[in-house]
Amino acid sequence: AEVRPQVGGIIEQRLFREGAEVGAGELLYRIDPASFQAAYDSAKAALAKAQADIRSVQLKAERYKDLVRIKAVSDQDYDDARAALAQAQAEVEAQKAALETARINLDYTQVRAPIAGRIGRSSVTPGALVTADQTTALATIQQLDPVYVDVQRSSTEWLELQQALKSGRLSHPGADGSITVRLKLEDGSDYPQTGRLLFSEVTVDAGTGAITLRAEFPNPDQRLLPGMYVRAVLEEGIAQQALLVPQRAVSRDARGKASALVVNADGKAERRDLVTERAVGDRWLVTTGIAAGERVIVDNLQKVKAGALVKPLPWSAPKRETAGLRPLTDLDPI
Known part of the structure:
Protein backbone atom coordinates (compact mmCIF):
# COMPACT_ATOMS: atom_id res chain seq x y z
CA ALA A 1 0.00 0.00 0.00
CA GLU A 2 1.22 3.50 -0.82
CA VAL A 3 1.35 6.10 1.93
CA ARG A 4 -0.03 9.42 0.65
CA PRO A 5 -0.86 12.74 2.33
CA GLN A 6 -4.52 13.71 2.62
CA VAL A 7 -3.71 17.40 3.20
CA GLY A 8 -0.92 19.69 2.03
CA GLY A 9 1.77 21.23 4.19
CA ILE A 10 5.34 21.05 5.43
CA ILE A 11 6.66 17.74 6.78
CA GLU A 12 7.70 18.36 10.39
CA GLN A 13 8.83 14.85 11.35
CA ARG A 14 9.42 11.39 9.96
CA LEU A 15 8.68 8.92 12.76
CA PHE A 16 9.73 5.54 11.35
CA ARG A 17 12.92 3.72 10.43
CA GLU A 18 13.17 2.80 6.78
CA GLY A 19 12.90 -0.96 6.26
CA ALA A 20 11.23 -1.50 9.65
CA GLU A 21 8.00 -3.31 10.44
CA VAL A 22 5.08 -0.97 11.09
CA GLY A 23 1.62 -1.65 12.43
CA ALA A 24 -1.69 -0.56 10.94
CA GLY A 25 -2.48 2.94 12.17
CA GLU A 26 1.09 3.65 13.31
CA LEU A 27 2.13 7.31 13.03
CA LEU A 28 4.63 7.75 10.18
CA TYR A 29 4.81 11.49 9.40
CA ARG A 30 3.67 14.69 11.06
CA ILE A 31 2.65 17.63 8.85
CA ASP A 32 2.78 21.16 10.31
CA PRO A 33 -0.69 21.46 11.93
CA ALA A 34 -0.69 25.23 12.66
CA SER A 35 -3.05 26.32 9.88
CA PHE A 36 -5.32 23.32 10.39
CA GLN A 37 -5.47 23.91 14.14
CA ALA A 38 -6.46 27.53 13.47
CA ALA A 39 -9.18 26.40 11.05
CA TYR A 40 -10.47 23.95 13.67
CA ASP A 41 -10.56 26.63 16.38
CA SER A 42 -12.37 29.01 14.01
CA ALA A 43 -14.98 26.37 13.13
CA LYS A 44 -15.45 25.58 16.81
CA ALA A 45 -16.08 29.27 17.58
CA ALA A 46 -18.49 29.60 14.65
CA LEU A 47 -20.50 26.66 15.98
CA ALA A 48 -20.65 28.19 19.44
CA LYS A 49 -21.94 31.47 17.95
CA ALA A 50 -24.58 29.66 15.89
CA GLN A 51 -25.75 27.74 18.97
CA ALA A 52 -25.98 31.00 20.92
CA ASP A 53 -27.93 32.71 18.15
CA ILE A 54 -30.43 29.90 17.89
CA ARG A 55 -31.42 30.32 21.54
CA SER A 56 -32.56 33.90 20.97
CA VAL A 57 -34.46 33.02 17.80
CA GLN A 58 -36.09 30.04 19.49
CA LEU A 59 -37.38 32.16 22.43
CA LYS A 60 -38.80 34.73 20.00
CA ALA A 61 -40.64 32.03 18.05
CA GLU A 62 -42.12 30.62 21.27
CA ARG A 63 -43.35 34.08 22.39
CA TYR A 64 -44.92 34.78 19.01
CA LYS A 65 -46.70 31.43 19.19
CA ASP A 66 -48.62 32.60 22.26
CA LEU A 67 -49.14 36.15 20.96
CA VAL A 68 -50.55 35.07 17.61
CA ARG A 69 -53.38 33.26 19.44
CA ILE A 70 -54.60 36.53 20.98
CA LYS A 71 -53.95 38.48 17.79
CA ALA A 72 -51.18 40.51 19.47
CA VAL A 73 -48.93 39.85 16.48
CA SER A 74 -49.78 39.11 12.90
CA ASP A 75 -49.59 35.70 11.31
CA GLN A 76 -46.85 37.06 9.05
CA ASP A 77 -44.69 38.00 12.03
CA TYR A 78 -45.15 34.52 13.48
CA ASP A 79 -44.27 32.88 10.17
CA ASP A 80 -41.14 35.04 9.93
CA ALA A 81 -40.11 34.00 13.45
CA ARG A 82 -40.55 30.31 12.57
CA ALA A 83 -38.54 30.73 9.38
CA ALA A 84 -35.76 32.47 11.29
CA LEU A 85 -35.69 29.56 13.76
CA ALA A 86 -35.43 27.00 10.94
CA GLN A 87 -32.64 29.04 9.36
CA ALA A 88 -30.77 29.22 12.68
CA GLN A 89 -31.12 25.46 13.15
CA ALA A 90 -29.74 24.86 9.66
CA GLU A 91 -26.84 27.20 10.44
CA VAL A 92 -26.00 25.13 13.53
CA GLU A 93 -25.95 21.94 11.46
CA ALA A 94 -23.75 23.60 8.83
CA GLN A 95 -21.29 24.76 11.49
CA LYS A 96 -21.21 21.25 12.99
CA ALA A 97 -20.28 19.87 9.55
CA ALA A 98 -17.62 22.57 9.13
CA LEU A 99 -16.17 21.70 12.54
CA GLU A 100 -16.07 18.00 11.64
CA THR A 101 -14.30 18.80 8.35
CA ALA A 102 -11.76 20.92 10.21
CA ARG A 103 -11.22 18.11 12.73
CA ILE A 104 -10.66 15.54 9.95
CA ASN A 105 -8.15 17.80 8.20
CA LEU A 106 -6.35 18.38 11.49
CA ASP A 107 -6.18 14.60 12.03
CA TYR A 108 -4.79 14.19 8.50
CA THR A 109 -1.69 16.15 9.55
CA GLN A 110 -0.73 12.90 11.28
CA VAL A 111 0.00 10.49 8.43
CA ARG A 112 -0.57 6.91 9.59
CA ALA A 113 0.14 3.47 8.12
CA PRO A 114 -2.88 2.12 6.18
CA ILE A 115 -1.80 -1.51 6.70
CA ALA A 116 0.71 -3.50 8.72
CA GLY A 117 3.89 -4.59 6.97
CA ARG A 118 7.43 -3.60 6.10
CA ILE A 119 7.89 0.01 5.06
CA GLY A 120 10.40 1.00 2.39
CA ARG A 121 12.44 4.15 1.95
CA SER A 122 10.90 7.56 2.44
CA SER A 123 10.62 9.80 -0.62
CA VAL A 124 10.52 12.99 1.51
CA THR A 125 12.52 14.47 4.36
CA PRO A 126 11.50 16.90 7.12
CA GLY A 127 10.96 20.35 5.65
CA ALA A 128 9.59 19.07 2.34
CA LEU A 129 6.31 20.45 1.01
CA VAL A 130 3.64 17.85 0.24
CA THR A 131 0.22 18.24 -1.34
CA ALA A 132 -2.97 16.22 -1.13
CA ASP A 133 -3.04 15.51 -4.89
CA GLN A 134 0.64 14.70 -5.44
CA THR A 135 1.45 11.67 -7.58
CA THR A 136 4.51 10.55 -5.60
CA ALA A 137 3.87 8.38 -2.54
CA LEU A 138 5.61 9.31 0.71
CA ALA A 139 6.54 5.65 1.23
CA THR A 140 5.32 2.16 0.36
CA ILE A 141 4.31 -0.57 2.81
CA GLN A 142 4.49 -4.19 1.70
CA GLN A 143 2.48 -6.86 3.49
CA LEU A 144 4.79 -9.87 3.74
CA ASP A 145 2.76 -12.31 5.81
CA PRO A 146 0.66 -13.58 4.18
CA GLU A 235 -3.27 -29.68 -7.46
CA GLU A 236 -6.26 -28.92 -9.65
CA GLY A 237 -7.55 -32.44 -10.19
CA ILE A 238 -6.86 -36.09 -9.43
CA ALA A 239 -6.79 -38.79 -12.09
CA GLN A 240 -7.76 -41.82 -10.03
CA GLN A 241 -6.90 -44.34 -12.76
CA ALA A 242 -3.74 -42.67 -14.05
CA LEU A 243 -0.24 -44.06 -13.39
CA LEU A 244 3.31 -42.74 -13.49
CA VAL A 245 5.63 -44.75 -15.73
CA PRO A 246 9.40 -44.11 -16.05
CA GLN A 247 10.06 -42.32 -19.34
CA ARG A 248 12.87 -44.72 -20.24
CA ALA A 249 10.32 -47.57 -20.30
CA VAL A 250 8.17 -45.86 -22.94
CA SER A 251 9.05 -45.93 -26.63
CA ARG A 252 7.36 -44.18 -29.54
CA ASP A 253 6.93 -45.19 -33.15
CA ALA A 254 7.32 -42.97 -36.20
CA ARG A 255 3.84 -41.52 -35.64
CA GLY A 256 4.64 -40.68 -32.03
CA LYS A 257 2.41 -43.40 -30.59
CA ALA A 258 3.59 -44.53 -27.14
CA SER A 259 4.01 -48.13 -26.03
CA ALA A 260 5.78 -50.16 -23.35
CA LEU A 261 6.72 -53.77 -22.62
CA VAL A 262 4.74 -55.28 -19.74
CA VAL A 263 5.27 -58.63 -18.01
CA ASN A 264 1.98 -60.52 -18.37
CA ALA A 265 0.54 -63.27 -16.19
CA ASP A 266 2.51 -65.92 -18.14
CA GLY A 267 5.82 -64.19 -17.39
CA LYS A 268 6.20 -63.09 -20.99
CA ALA A 269 6.90 -59.65 -22.40
CA GLU A 270 3.81 -58.06 -23.92
CA ARG A 271 3.76 -54.77 -25.81
CA ARG A 272 1.01 -52.37 -24.76
CA ASP A 273 -0.13 -49.21 -26.45
CA LEU A 274 -0.28 -46.31 -24.00
CA VAL A 275 -1.98 -42.95 -23.79
CA THR A 276 0.30 -40.43 -22.11
CA GLU A 277 -1.02 -37.10 -20.85
CA ARG A 278 2.19 -35.26 -19.93
CA ALA A 279 5.59 -35.56 -18.28
CA VAL A 280 5.82 -35.48 -14.49
CA GLY A 281 9.50 -35.23 -13.59
CA ASP A 282 11.23 -38.17 -15.32
CA ARG A 283 7.97 -40.11 -15.76
CA TRP A 284 5.00 -40.15 -18.08
CA LEU A 285 1.48 -39.72 -16.80
CA VAL A 286 -0.32 -42.70 -18.38
CA THR A 287 -4.12 -42.72 -18.44
CA THR A 288 -4.80 -45.93 -20.38
CA GLY A 289 -2.91 -49.06 -21.38
CA ILE A 290 -1.58 -50.27 -18.03
CA ALA A 291 -3.27 -51.20 -14.77
CA ALA A 292 -1.97 -50.54 -11.27
CA GLY A 293 0.28 -53.36 -10.04
CA GLU A 294 1.42 -54.49 -13.48
CA ARG A 295 5.17 -54.68 -14.06
CA VAL A 296 6.83 -52.60 -16.79
CA ILE A 297 10.20 -53.53 -18.30
CA VAL A 298 12.56 -50.57 -17.87
CA ASP A 299 16.09 -51.83 -18.63
CA ASN A 300 17.60 -53.98 -21.39
CA LEU A 301 14.75 -53.11 -23.75
CA GLN A 302 16.95 -53.77 -26.78
CA LYS A 303 17.36 -57.39 -25.68
CA VAL A 304 13.69 -58.10 -25.00
CA LYS A 305 11.21 -59.06 -27.69
CA ALA A 306 7.44 -59.20 -27.35
CA GLY A 307 6.37 -62.75 -26.45
CA ALA A 308 9.76 -63.66 -24.93
CA LEU A 309 9.86 -65.31 -21.51
CA VAL A 310 11.46 -62.92 -19.00
CA LYS A 311 12.64 -63.05 -15.42
CA PRO A 312 11.77 -59.62 -13.97
CA LEU A 313 13.83 -58.03 -11.21
CA PRO A 314 12.90 -54.98 -9.11
CA TRP A 315 14.21 -51.74 -10.59
CA SER A 316 15.52 -48.68 -8.79
CA ALA A 317 15.98 -45.41 -10.63
CA PRO A 318 19.49 -43.87 -10.51
CA LYS A 319 19.62 -40.92 -8.11
CA ARG A 320 20.93 -38.57 -10.80
CA GLU A 321 17.72 -39.13 -12.79
CA THR A 322 15.28 -38.90 -9.94
CA ALA A 323 16.41 -35.95 -7.90
CA GLY A 324 13.66 -35.23 -5.43
CA LEU A 325 11.73 -38.44 -6.30
CA ARG A 326 11.75 -41.72 -4.45
CA PRO A 327 12.71 -44.92 -6.36
CA LEU A 328 9.82 -46.96 -7.76
CA THR A 329 9.57 -50.69 -8.31
CA ASP A 330 5.91 -50.67 -9.31
CA LEU A 331 3.65 -48.20 -10.96
CA ASP A 332 2.38 -45.44 -8.72
CA PRO A 333 -1.25 -44.32 -9.03
CA ILE A 334 -1.68 -40.59 -8.64
Missing part, protein backbone atom coordinates in the same frame (compact mmCIF):
# COMPACT_ATOMS: atom_id res chain seq x y z
CA VAL A 147 1.70 -12.91 0.59
CA TYR A 148 -0.25 -13.30 -2.64
CA VAL A 149 1.12 -15.15 -5.66
CA ASP A 150 -0.43 -14.51 -9.08
CA VAL A 151 -0.27 -17.44 -11.49
CA GLN A 152 -0.93 -17.22 -15.24
CA ARG A 153 -2.88 -20.12 -16.75
CA SER A 154 -3.77 -20.36 -20.43
CA SER A 155 -7.48 -20.30 -21.17
CA THR A 156 -7.09 -23.44 -23.30
CA GLU A 157 -5.69 -25.43 -20.39
CA TRP A 158 -8.37 -24.00 -18.14
CA LEU A 159 -11.13 -25.19 -20.48
CA GLU A 160 -9.53 -28.64 -20.75
CA LEU A 161 -9.42 -28.90 -16.97
CA GLN A 162 -13.08 -27.93 -16.62
CA GLN A 163 -14.04 -30.50 -19.25
CA ALA A 164 -11.98 -33.22 -17.53
CA LEU A 165 -13.63 -32.46 -14.19
CA LYS A 166 -17.08 -32.42 -15.76
CA SER A 167 -16.56 -35.73 -17.59
CA GLY A 168 -15.18 -37.47 -14.51
CA ARG A 169 -11.70 -38.09 -15.91
CA LEU A 170 -10.45 -35.93 -13.07
CA SER A 171 -11.89 -35.43 -9.62
CA HIS A 172 -11.56 -32.47 -7.28
CA PRO A 173 -8.55 -32.85 -4.99
CA GLY A 174 -10.38 -31.68 -1.85
CA ALA A 175 -13.75 -32.68 -0.48
CA ASP A 176 -14.63 -29.00 -0.10
CA GLY A 177 -13.34 -28.09 -3.55
CA SER A 178 -10.30 -26.25 -2.17
CA ILE A 179 -7.05 -26.31 -4.15
CA THR A 180 -3.63 -26.39 -2.50
CA VAL A 181 -0.62 -24.73 -4.09
CA ARG A 182 3.11 -25.38 -3.68
CA LEU A 183 6.00 -23.21 -4.79
CA LYS A 184 9.47 -23.68 -6.23
CA LEU A 185 11.78 -20.73 -5.62
CA GLU A 186 14.15 -19.13 -8.11
CA ASP A 187 17.07 -21.27 -6.90
CA GLY A 188 15.08 -24.47 -7.49
CA SER A 189 14.37 -25.17 -3.83
CA ASP A 190 10.90 -25.96 -2.52
CA TYR A 191 9.11 -23.38 -0.42
CA PRO A 192 8.18 -25.15 2.84
CA GLN A 193 4.76 -23.56 3.31
CA THR A 194 1.65 -24.71 1.44
CA GLY A 195 -0.72 -22.11 0.03
CA ARG A 196 -4.32 -22.13 -1.07
CA LEU A 197 -5.99 -20.88 -4.20
CA LEU A 198 -8.20 -17.88 -3.44
CA PHE A 199 -9.85 -17.13 -6.78
CA SER A 200 -9.42 -16.90 -10.52
CA GLU A 201 -10.17 -13.88 -12.67
CA VAL A 202 -13.49 -13.88 -14.49
CA THR A 203 -11.96 -12.51 -17.69
CA VAL A 204 -9.21 -13.66 -20.06
CA ASP A 205 -6.36 -11.31 -20.91
CA ALA A 206 -6.88 -10.51 -24.60
CA GLY A 207 -3.16 -9.98 -25.15
CA THR A 208 -1.85 -13.20 -23.59
CA GLY A 209 -4.89 -15.47 -23.65
CA ALA A 210 -4.28 -16.26 -19.99
CA ILE A 211 -6.36 -16.31 -16.83
CA THR A 212 -4.83 -14.99 -13.61
CA LEU A 213 -5.13 -17.21 -10.53
CA ARG A 214 -4.30 -15.84 -7.08
CA ALA A 215 -2.95 -17.97 -4.24
CA GLU A 216 -2.23 -17.01 -0.64
CA PHE A 217 0.85 -18.26 1.22
CA PRO A 218 1.93 -17.86 4.84
CA ASN A 219 5.33 -16.16 4.95
CA PRO A 220 6.45 -16.15 8.61
CA ASP A 221 10.17 -16.09 7.75
CA GLN A 222 9.67 -13.52 4.97
CA ARG A 223 11.47 -15.66 2.39
CA LEU A 224 9.01 -14.54 -0.25
CA LEU A 225 9.42 -10.93 -1.34
CA PRO A 226 7.25 -8.78 -3.65
CA GLY A 227 8.34 -9.04 -7.28
CA MET A 228 10.05 -12.42 -6.84
CA TYR A 229 9.54 -15.00 -9.61
CA VAL A 230 8.46 -18.47 -8.49
CA ARG A 231 6.97 -21.59 -10.05
CA ALA A 232 3.59 -22.66 -8.72
CA VAL A 233 2.36 -26.25 -8.60
CA LEU A 234 -1.42 -26.50 -8.30
